[in-house]
Each structure stands twice: as C-alpha cells, then as structure tokens.
Amino acid sequence: MPEAPALFPQDIIRKKRDGGALDRRAIETWIRGVVDGGFADYQSSALLMAIFQRGMSPRETAWLTEAMMRSGEVITLPEITAPKVDKHSTGGVGDKVSLILGPLAAAAGVCVPMISGRGLGHTGGTLDKLESIPGFRVGLSTDEYRRQLAALGLALAGQTASLVPADRKLYALRDVTATVECVPLICASIMSKKLAEGIDALVLDVKFGRGAFMKSLPEARRLARAMVAIGKAMQRPTVALLTEMNRPLGRAVGHALEVIESIECLKGRGPADLMEVTLALTEKMVLLAKLEKTPKAARLRVQRALDSGAALAKFRDTIRAQGGDPAVIDDYARLPQARRIVEIRAESAGYIRDVDAMAIALSGLRLGAGRERVEDHIDPAVGLSDLAQAGTRIANGDLLARLHVNNERHLAEATALARRAFTISKSKPRLAPLIREEIA
Ligand code: URA
Numbered sequence: 182m183p184e185a186p187a188l189f190p191q192d193i194i195r196k197k198r199d200g201g202a203l204d205r206r207a208i209e210t211w212i213r214g215v216v217d218g219g220f221a222d223y224q225s226s227a228l229l230m231a232i233f234q235r236g237m238s239p240r241e242t243a244w245l246t247e248a249m250m251r252s253g254e255v256i257t258l259p260e261i262t263a264p265k266v267d268k269h270s271t272g273g274v275g276d277k278v279s280l281i282l283g284p285l286a287a288a289a290g291v292c293v294p295m296i297s298g299r300g301l302g303h304t305g306g307t308l309d310k311l312e313s314i315p316g317f318r319v320g321l322s323t324d325e326y327r328r329q330l331a332a333l334g335l336a337l338a339g340q341t342a343s344l345v346p347a348d349r350k351l352y353a354l355r356d357v358t359a360t361v362e363c364v365p366l367i368c369a370s371i372m373s374k375k376l377a378e379g380i381d382a383l384v385l386d387v388k389f390g391r392g393a394f395m396k397s398l399p400e401a402r403r404l405a406r407a408m409v410a411i412g413k414a415m416q417r418p419t420v421a422l423l424t425e426m427n428r429p430l431g432r433a434v435g436h437a438l439e440v441i442e443s444i445e446c447l448k449g450r451g452p453a454d455l456m457e458v459t460l461a462l463t464e465k466m467v468l469l470a471k472l473e474k475t476p477k478a479a480r481l482r483v484q485r486a487l488d489s490g491a492a493l494a495k496f497r498d499t500i501r502a503q504g505g506d507p508a509v510i511d512d513y514a515r516l517p518q519a520r521r522i523v524e525i526r527a528e529s530a531g532y533i534r535d536v537d538a539m540a541i542a543l544s545g546l547r548l549g550a551g552r553e554r555v556e557d558h559i560d561p562a563v564g565l566s567d568l569a570q571a572g573t574r575i576a577n578g579d580l581l582a583r584l585h586v587n588n589e590r591h592l593a594e595a596t597a598l599a600r601r602a603f604t605i606s607k608s609k610p611r612l613a614p615l616i617r618e619e620i621a
Contacts, residue, residue, distance in 0.1 A: 190214065190224040197231035205244045212248035215347045222354060229351070229360040237365035242407060243414050245365065249373035252347035256294075256323060256379040261331055263292040264470035268384040268462050269375055271367075271404070272304035274392035274538040275429035275568075279307045279337075280443035281451070281459045281492075282466075284499060287335035288491035289463065289482050291470045294330055295337050296344070296378045300551055300559075303392070303542035305439065308339050313436040313517055313561035317505030330379075335499050345374050362394070368407040372415075382418040382469035384462050385409070389617075390427035392538025398423065398617060405620045420465050423618040424458055428536045428571055431455035435550045435564010435585060437516040442566075444510055447493040452570065454615055460484070461616055517562035519585035523592065525599055530577045533569050533603060534610045540602035541565060541582075547595035549588055563587050565599060572612050575605065 188210045197203060203211075211228060214220030220228075237245065258265060266286070270276055279297060287293050297319075300306030308319045321329065321338040329336040340349075348370050355361045375383055385408055388394070389401035405421035412419025431452045433442040445451055446459065460483055467479040486492045493510065501507045509515045545551060549560035567583045569575060582599050586592055 190220050190228075194224060194228045194231055197228060197235055200235050202238055203241055203244075208241065208244045209248045212245070212252055212347045215350050216252050225351065226354050226358045226360075229355055229358060229366065232366060233360045233363045239407070239410055242365040242368055243411055245369040246372045246376070246411050247415070249345055249347045249351075249369055250376045252373075253345050253377070254323065254341070254343040255377045256326070256344070258292075258294065258327065258330060258379040260327070261292050263290065263334060264382070264472070265292045265294055265330075265380050266382045266384065266466045266470045267293060267295050267375060267378065267380045268386065268466060269371060270386040271371075271388050271394050271401075273388045273426040273430060274303065274305070274542040275431045275434045275439065275455075276305065276388070276426070277310060277431065277433075277439040277443045278386065278455070278459050278462060280310060280440065280496075281446045281455075282463050283335050283337055284447060284495035285459070285463050285483060285486055285492040286466045287333065288486035288495045289467055290334075290472050291466050292330055292334045293336075293466075294326070294379050295335070296340055296374065297337065298340070303539065303546060303551065304394075305434070305436070305551070307337065309559055309561070310436045310439050311337055311505075313440055314500055314505040314509055315515065317500060318503050321503070329502055333495070333498055333502060335495060337499060337503065340374065345377050348373055364404050364407055367394075367404060368411060372408055372411045376415055376417060380417060383412050383420075384465045384469065385419060385421035386458070386462055387421050387423050388426035389423060390425050390538065392429065392542060393426035402618065402620065409620050418469055419621075420469060421620040422458075422461060422465065422616055423620065425613060425615050425617060427538055429538045429541050429568055430458065432568045432570065433564065433566045434541055434545045434568070435548070435566070436559065436561040437518070438564045438566045438585065440509070440516060441513050444493070444496070444513075447487070447496055449487060454570065457615055519562040519587050521586045523584040523586055523596060525581045525584065525596065527569075527575045527577055527579045527581055527603075527605060529605055530575060531605045531607045532609050533571050533573045533575060534606040535604040536568065536571050537602040540598045541568065544584070544595045544598035544602065547591035547598065548584060548586060560587055569603065572610060574609070
C-alpha cells in the first residue's frame, strides 16, 4: 500500500476551523507533534481554539483521549490482584474528599492508585493539601508508586514527568489561550491521566455551581456523560455523581486546615455534607471493585472501615510510607499554623440561608491559600475554618468563620469577602440535595 501523504499542522487546523471532523490519524499526528515539537505552540493553540469553537464528536474525543494517554508511560499493575479503582473530582471549594476517601476505600479492600493534581485558580489541590504535612512526599517514582500500592493499597502521588506529557503541554497552552472550559478538552485531559495510572474502574465527582468549573447542572451532565462514555470505550467501567458546589464542602478551606478536617472525618467527627459526598463516592468504588453486590452492603463495608478505625490507620500508614510525620494525626499543632486568627461573627440572628463558595474561595486566596499560576507559592497554614453551614440557626454574635492569617496585606479584603459570603434569613432555608444525579 502506498504510504499516506504527510499531514501538515495547517491542514489539520483548517479542517477543524471549517467545522470538519478529524480522523484518528490527524489526532495522533497532532499529539505526537505536541510532544516531539512537530506542532509549534502557536499551531496547537490555533487548533485548541478551533476545537473550542467547533467541538468534537464522541469518536474524536475518544481518539484524542487515547492519543494523549499513549503520549507517555501507561502504567499497568498486573502484580496487584486487588481491584484498582480511583476517584476524580472536577474540583471545588473545601473539597478534601480524596484525603478521606483514599484511606477509606483502601481500608475497605479497594486498591486506590491515586494520582492527583495541584490547585489552580480558586480550587484547592490534593497534592498541596498533602504537602502541608511535614515531610510528605508526593513525587513518587513509578517504582515507588507500584511498591506502595502493593504494600498498602493506596498511593497519593503527583503526576510523574513521563505520565501524559501531552496534557502537561496542552493544559499550559489552554490556560493562557482561554480554551480551558471545553467539554472534549477537559474530558480528554482528565481521562487520559486517569487511564494511564493503572486503574480498572473510575468514580467521578463532577461538580456544578458557583464554586465549580461547570456552573450549571446541564453543563456538568454533558461533561460527566462524555467522561463516562470514554471510560466505557476504554473498558474501564466509570460512574459519575453530579454534586452541587454552590457552598464550600465541610467547614474548612485551606491546606493544613483541610488536612485537620479530613483527619477529623476519619475519626468519625466529620461534617454531614462532607461525609455524605465522601461515603457515596466510596460506596461506588466498592461496587465497581465488585467487593459487594448491593449499594447497602457496600455502604456497610465502608462504614465498618470508618467506625473500626481501619481507615484512620490506613491514612497514618500512608503518611509514614510517603515520608510524612504520622504524629500529625494525634497532634494538629505539628501542622503549619497561622500567626493570627480573626473571627467573623453574625450581626443578626436567624438562619444561615447561604454560604457563597466562590466568596469563601476568594477570601482564602487573599489570605495566601491559593495560587494564580502553577509556579506560585502557597501558604499551607492560612485559610478559613469553623465555617457556619447553611441551614444552621444562629444568634446575634455567633461565630461565622475563623480566618487564619499570616500576612495582613489583604486582610481587610479577605474579611469583607468572608463576611459577604454569608446570607442570613429569618426563616429556615430548604436546602437542595447535594448529590443530584448518577451517570453510569
Ligand atoms: N482538570 C484537568 O486535569 N484537566 C482539565 O482540563 C480540567 C480539570
């Protein structure tokens, strides 16, 4: 057979620009070019914008995901016979579910190969939270990752240089070319990384609302359907829960503060909203792992792992295995602490009608808890704790939040944002359920 003529970047860009569908070869040529330099950054940027404007069919999205997944090392874990299931969240405010769910699922018998990301913009990242534990190392080599999974059934690691290099490049370009909020691109970015980490199945927490990437339920549904379809096409059963992210999850936002709240959850003292989402996602992992046949049995198994202290012990072992100080579990003073605490108190009595997740996130950012760019430094000690939750009855003067402050420069702004986040009403509000839909 004569060899097909070479595809030039401009031909591929033109095709998508004019609304055409890219075939598998064109997509593979692009992704190869992203990694080996055959596509200049300006050409990838143009193609990203064409995809943003014109979209991609499910077939194109599947080819893109697969090409990205194969752009680097694809980890397989044949030596581990336990079912390997991970969870991925599209990100939110106070979303520390991974820190609780990882040990919980592992204690329930699931092997959890969890490769997480850093926070960007207003959302926090699991890796940054873990790094607030003194000594905790997220930069595991593939060999260390493998050995730890075999020994503990849980590894909480960052993406190695060899895993999906195409995403690292494309994500950085998307970030500066206004092409992040695009379902096929988000879907391929997330799923290529998850499929390369060695999982058998995947649970997704697709968030919608003020504090999420997807602002509306229909948008989140579209993203969830696309990701579930890709997982299935790649023979990795995938289930998504659509969960509301209008209000912060739990009562703490900030790295060390979220570690403390996660440990409290593992000790059985977690806030109801955070535990509801965590237990539901972990239950799905147990079902996908085929450790139980019914949701009821799966929930019981997860609850036992929590109540027996096995999940807390698993977190302690994982911290120790990754070089962290396991004594933080019993002594929170070993975690970074802010110099000053500023309290915000209610100026009227009634019920907390609403807590604006975005205002809380921005308040945390002003205190230094987030980063605007990947290379920015974050302060692990700062943030907000003791957030009063929607539906709570309060008296005039009751505590609404504690701000943990190291740098006073933006304190006035942070305080104003936190105060503005709370709406108080005379009547008890009716709160919509947090978990809205399941897509499987
Ligand atoms: N998280 C990712 O890893 N990629 C995206 O595109 C969006 C969120």
